[in-house]
Amino acid sequence: MRIAIIAYDKISPFMLSTPLAVFGEPFVGNRHEVMICGETQRVAAIGGLSIDIPYPLSQADDAEVVILPGWRHVDEAIxxxxxxVIRRAAMRGAMVAGLCLGAFALAEAGLLDGxxxxxxxxxxxxxxxxYPHIQIDKGAIFVDEGMILxxxxxxxxxxxxxxxxxxxxxxxxxxxxARHLVVPVQRGGGQPQVIERPTAASSAERRVAKMLDDLLVDPTGNPTLDELAQRTGMSRRSLSRYIRAHTGDSLGAWLRRARVALAQDLFLKGADGLDQIAGVSGxxxxxxxxxxxRMETGMTPKQWQTRHRLS
Known part of the structure; x- marks a missing residue:
């Protein structure tokens, strides 16, 4: 899969490195061809850094995924x-993502109307x-609209x-x-942008993170909150608070999301038979x-397969 990441003058190195960390690192098992594209061969990043850009902007026209990581300022014209490039990508059916203020470029391209x-x-x-014709989701950490994100x-x-x-x-x-990057496993897009979190380095949070990782490996069990509280050496109330802080949701909602993610993975691998997939995924x-x-994606499994599987 060819993934084009658009760079520009005065880009934040952190914003540029975000998609690179996910798609371009050597530990990513399914090798994707990642292309950093820009209008010039070198951009001046913030912090006094200079970054060489190996591909011209036109190279993005050959990508199946085009990502714009942020933008300098909402009052500065893109x-x-x-x-x-973004508009052409959408017209040919490529996936297009506007990260952070990069959403403004997608709006300017007319991709977000309605x-x-x-x-x-x-x-x-x-x-x-x-952009009054866009349905703004003020709470979501990301929004997936099929081929536009x-x-x-x-x-x-x-x-x-x-x-x-x-x-x-x-x-x-x-x-x-995600585990290799030492970040929380996938969070759903509907979680709040701003939530209060306990101290990330606390031993309690580490115990909760390990417990959630264990559940993610095998989400087919049905442990009660009391059982998990005993396992982690915490009170039921404290565990609930830490789970919500770590995942942005309740245990039940997060477990449902983990099971849906496992089912999605099975669908993408070609598994068939809803009853069998249901049992394996919990x-x-x-x-x-x-x-x-329907609760997680707004679609049936069949609709999700049709919409999300890329050739």
Whole structure:
């Protein structure tokens, strides 16, 4: 899969490295051809850095996935050349993602009219007033509209890229990369952009993270909150608080999402038979699987397969 990441003058090195960390590192199992494309052969990044750009912007016309990682400022015009590349990508059926303020470029290209979208929480009001035909999701950390995706801030850009990797290579690969990067396993896009979290380095959070990793490996069990609290040496109330801080959701909602992710991975690998897939991924039956899919994706499993499997 050819993935074009668009660079520009005064880009944040962190924003540029976010999609590179997910798609371009050598530990990514399903090798993708990653191309950094720009209008010039070298850009001046913030912090006094200079970055050589190996591919011209036109090279993005050959990519199946085009990603714009952020933009300098909402009041600074985005070059027409970048907007045209994004528009052409969408017209030929490529996946297009605008990370953080990169959503403004997708809006300028007309790709978000009538669609759900998000951007950084501090610029949502500007986004709404400038593009009234977009359905702004003010709480989402990223929004997946099929072949058009937008995300909130930098950390959310990582979530969005991992989500894209799950679509390209399956949830197992995306979760493996997340663990390698030492970031939380895939968070759903509907989680709040701003939540209070306990101290990340606390022993309690490490115990909760390990417990969630164990559940992710095998989400077919049905442990109660009391059982998990005993396992982690925490009170039920404290465990609930830490789970919500770590995942942005309740145990039940997160476990449902983990099971849906496992089912998605099975679908992408060619598994068939809803009842069998339901059992392997932790659902009681096909009806429960369909219900969970609608809650998480707004689609039936069949609709999701049709929409999300890329050739």
């Amino acid at each position: 070059p027409v050349a970048i907007i045209d 669609r759900r979208a998000t951007t950084h929480w501090s610029r949502l009001d500007v986004f709404q007033s400038r 937008t995300s909130a801030g930098i950390a959310s850009a990582m979530d969005c890229c991992l989500h894209i990797l799950a679509r390209l290579s399956g949830s197992t690969e995306a979760n493996r990369v 659902f009681s039956d096909a009806k429960s699987l369909r219900h969970a899919f």
